[in-house]
Amino acid sequence: MTTGESVPNNLYSLQSHILAEESRHPGASGDFSWIISAISLAGKAIAHRVRRARLENALGDEGSTNVQGESQQRMDVIANEILMRCLGTRASIAVLASEEDEEPTILRRGSDGGKYCVLFDPLDGSSTLDANGAVGTIFSILRNDAAVESAEATICQPGRQQVAAGYILYGPSTAFVITTGAGVSLFELDPFVGSFILVKRDLQVPTANRVYSVNEAYTQSFPAEYQSYLSWAHASKYSSRYIGSLCADVHRILLNGGVFLYPPTISHPSGKLRLLYEGNPMAMIMEQAGGLSSCGAQPTLDVQPTKLHQRVPLILGSRDEVQAVLRHVAPRS
Ligand code: AHG
Ligand code: MN
Ligand code: MN
Numbered sequence: 001m002t003t004g005e006s007v008p009n010n011l012y013s014l015q016s017h018i019l020a021e022e023s024r025h026p027g028a029s030g031d032f033s034w035i036i037s038a039i040s041l042a043g044k045a046i047a048h049r050v051r052r053a054r055l056e057n058a059l060g061d062e063g064s065t066n067v068q069g070e071s072q073q074r075m076d077v078i079a080n081e082i083l084m085r086c087l088g089t090r091a092s093i094a095v096l097a098s099e100e101d102e103e104p105t106i107l108r109r110g111s112d113g114g115k116y117c118v119l120f121d122p123l124d125g126s127s128t129l130d131a132n133g134a135v136g137t138i139f140s141i142l143r144n145d146a147a148v149e150s151a152e153a154t155i156c157q158p159g160r161q162q163v164a165a166g167y168i169l170y171g172p173s174t175a176f177v178i179t180t181g182a183g184v185s186l187f188e189l190d191p192f193v194g195s196f197i198l199v200k201r202d203l204q205v206p207t208a209n210r211v212y213s214v215n216e217a218y219t220q221s222f223p224a225e226y227q228s229y230l231s232w233a234h235a236s237k238y239s240s241r242y243i244g245s246l247c248a249d250v251h252r253i254l255l256n257g258g259v260f261l262y263p264p265t266i267s268h269p270s271g272k273l274r275l276l277y278e279g280n281p282m283a284m285i286m287e288q289a290g291g292l293s294s295c296g297a298q299p300t301l302d303v304q305p306t307k308l309h310q311r312v313p314l315i316l317g318s319r320d321e322v323q324a325v326l327r328h329v330a331p332r333s
Contacts, residue, residue: 006105011197012198013197013198014036014040014176014178014198015195016189016198018033018036018326019031021180021182024182031090031091031092031115032116035087035090035092035093035116035118035141035166038089039083039086039118039166040196042082042085042137043137043168044174044189044194045082045171046078046082046083046122049082050075050129050135051176052126054246057236058074058078059072059073059075060074060130062077065095065107065317067101068098068274071235071325072100073123073127074124076122076123078102079122079123080101080122081097082094082122083107083122083137087118087278088319091113092113092115092197092267093116094106094112094117094144094151094154095118095144095155096115096117097117097120097151099277099278099309103151103152103310104117104152105150106151110146110149110153110301113148114146115231116143116144116163117142118139118140118141119126119139119140119142119276120137120139120277121136121140121274121278123136124136124137124167124245124246125245125246125247126246127155128245129307133243133248134169134170134171134172134243134248135245135247135248135262136167136168136245136247136251137167137168137170138246138277138282138289139281140159140162140277140281141155141162142155142163142164143161143163150172152308156288156304156306156307156308158279158301158302159275159284159289159300159301160302162181162280162284163181163304164178164179164281164282164327165179165281166178166285167250167282167285168247169247169248169251171248172238174187174188174189175187175188175197175251176196176287177251179285179289181284183288184203184254184289185198185200185202187199201252203254204289205254205286205289205317205319206318207252207290207319208318208319208320209246210233210236210237211238211240212239212240212258212259212260212321213232213252213253213259213261214230214242214262215242215244216240218265222263222265223263224313225329226234228328229324229325229329232328233325241258244280246278250282250285250286250316253316253317253318253328254285254286257321258317258318258321259316260315260317260326261315261322262313262314263296264313270310270312271311271312271313274310274311274312275305275310275312276310279295279303280300280301281310282314282316283301283316284298284301286316287301290319291316291318292316292318292323294322295314295315296315296329297330298314300314315329
């Protein structure tokens with residue numbers, strides 16, 4: 001199971017954790033802490049709406065399609081609005097970018113300030129929500145470059161430049177997983193206290209676990225090298241777990257080990273998942289927890305983005321398990 005320092009039974013909130021992190025950076029202005037506080041507030045509000053979605057008749061299609069060409073769920077739109085309302089008031093933010101919006105939202109440019117850009121998938125896995133599946137919010141925080149005119153150019157930074165990344169998983173409990181580059185911390189929402197409470201510091205993903213996570217229905221449409229890996233895994237007594245919600249699949253792997261794959265397919269030659277607000281944040285989490293993340297040709301975090309919504313093949317999880325995939329997919333790497 002996961003190693004990582006279990007926290008003695010004193011109460012330690014996300015707020016305290018971020019302020020302690022801030023104190024490690026002399027001269028920190030507190031701008032960054034305000035952003036995490038806004039994401040935490042949005043997470044609590046989204047958690048509440050997700051749990052009441054059926055009662056409030058907020059499930060199902062919004063009747064519109066997003067820039068991805070995918071039908072928007074009502075809850076996608078609600079979660080997006082909550083994040084915009086919580087983050088839009090923060091003076092330290094220059095640009096916001098969402099899976100649900102074609103263009104970035106520019107709050108401040110040039111000399112108007114705004115040290116950070118915040119990118120997010122407001123509700124990941126939303127198509128599983130009507131069946132009461134676990135869904136999540138994924139976020140990535142980059143530094144703003146005021147000298148760069150275009151907002152899209154500013155956010156097209158390789159994932160290795162992320163200041164912080166994480167996700168909020170709305171499952172049987174509401175988990176908040178975050179890294180600021182000094183390890184991965186896990187918080188759980190205590191609804192009675194109304195705070196995210198630290199439950200594990202410095203999470204380490206197990207180095208191996210013979211469980212792969214892929215949508216096998218598309219196997220015939222994967223490149224031959226991915227099919228070769230799956231044949232090897234079947235012959236090597238692997239088990240399979242696939243929820244179809246990236247946050248939920250990643251969380252299981254972070255805690256128990258294994259490997260997640262979303263390979264290129266005929267309909268999605270670059271894979272289905274988006275680099276800037278799905279691949280990069282999950283890749284930072286995995287690398288910070290001692291795991292790996294690759295697009296097949298190179299580490300996910302080294303990919304130079306060119307478009308806000310660009311897609312990327314994803315292979316991430318336990319170090320030994322990712323390397324086992326790469327022995328088939330990128331044998332000369
Ligand atoms: P989103 O709901 O934000 O569009 O993301 C859905 C993604 C991801 O959560 C999951 O890993 C993947 O879609 C599942 O795709 P398939 O249904 O093609 O397996
Ligand atoms: Mn998603
Ligand atoms: Mn989404």
